[in-house]
Amino acid sequence: MQDDPVMRVIAKVLIPSVMLFALYVQFHGDYGPGGGFQAGVIFAAAFILNATIFGLNRGRHAWPARANLLAICLGVLLYGGTGVATMLLGENFLNYNALSDDPIAGQHLGILLVELGVGITVAAVMVSLFFTFAGRLTHIRLMRKTDTAEPDTAQQEGLGNE
Amino acid sequence: MSGFVVNAVLIFFLVLIAFLALRLHRLFAMVMLSGAFSLVAAALFVVLDAVDVAFTEAAVGAGISTVLALATLSLVPVEEKPHKVAIIPAFIALTTGVLLALAVTDLPKFGAADAPIHNYVAPDFISGSENDIGVPNVVTSVLASYRGYDTLGETVVIFTAAIAVLLIIGGWTRDRRRVSKQAEDDHAG
């Protein structure tokens, strides 16, 4: 699809708006439908669109694997860290009242942090799932290529429909 | 009443799509139908007042999971072997269904406001969301605050699933260095 100008132009308009919409869903989740889970998936959809239109390599460039792994862990750590912070402030685990003098402000802050953690993890997980599945074919081909010096049994191992 | 009719028709469509998807032997067509299934399910969730769930189902079911299924189909055969109707599994499924249908007649009527499910924690959540938490979206306040432990667990499950997929097909083998070196050579060349 890299050569189709219609696709490319539409993708360029669509990708930033999808990301913006994801941020809206993330931070407006307190007041309307939405939240970390939905926002994460929509944010990931922007990167998946990018990779399908402009090719897997450019897609990987926009979201490097190392950063991805860090983001997967960071989200869970942010969630758990919020819980630990409330414990250090003398309340129960994940009781956000401790985060501020005003319980309602504390709850708001806690929910924001926790939803952000969920959003980061979900977005990174979805993107990495897509890249792993889509990258499998290239991975197998590369394994084949490095195996050609050895007696070639890899050819007989069918790969389904390439 | 109109809400009930829309709901009844949509859920009938859902069953129809599921049945057709089961009969198809072409897996591509089946995966596209399962995307349509998720979209109809999302519409049904809106009718049943579950807007957050509908949002998630539309994004996840119709979007990501269709993409993942298509990515899988690019690596496996796309035609299913023809199958006869299997008698014993059909009998088991039918028996389970009949037993559940008998059990369902004991449930409170659909949409009844005095059903037990609405009389224990739900009113507390709704009033608490306004007074203790100050978040208008009750689903968000229950998800992130009242049931924060649960959501933490779910997040960890997603994290674990991603790690599992990366370990199974992520290419982290002993040959990883060799493969990535080859990839760099290809890129340079």
Place this chain on the structure above:
Amino acid sequence: MSSLLDAFLGQWNYFLVILLMMIGFYAVIARGNMVKKMVGLNIFQTSVFMLYISMGKISEGTAPILTGDAATVYSNPLPHVLILTAIVVGVATTAVGYALIIRIQESFDTIEDDDIILLMEDETEDAQ
């Protein structure tokens, strides 16, 4: 008679949810193709989601987003929370399933379970 029809229509959602569950269940246990099993599992899963959300619905109720009007009736938010997270977890576990299918395809060159059983029987005979 009309009361019986009324009772049937009153439980219409639940009956169709059970039909949906039967379709998914049959696909999981009867079909040999693994991608089809996964889709069957998803249908099964959706039927359970539908059951939960149907239970949370109140007639004349509205979505559980506070309007500030004390007279508003809200549907039960608790099933929504449970199902919301279950959907996302469902797709993550489905991805693990697809990953295993890809590995099975690479090792056995088929994703039909009866073929795989035949291949494994051949292997054990060869070993003896």
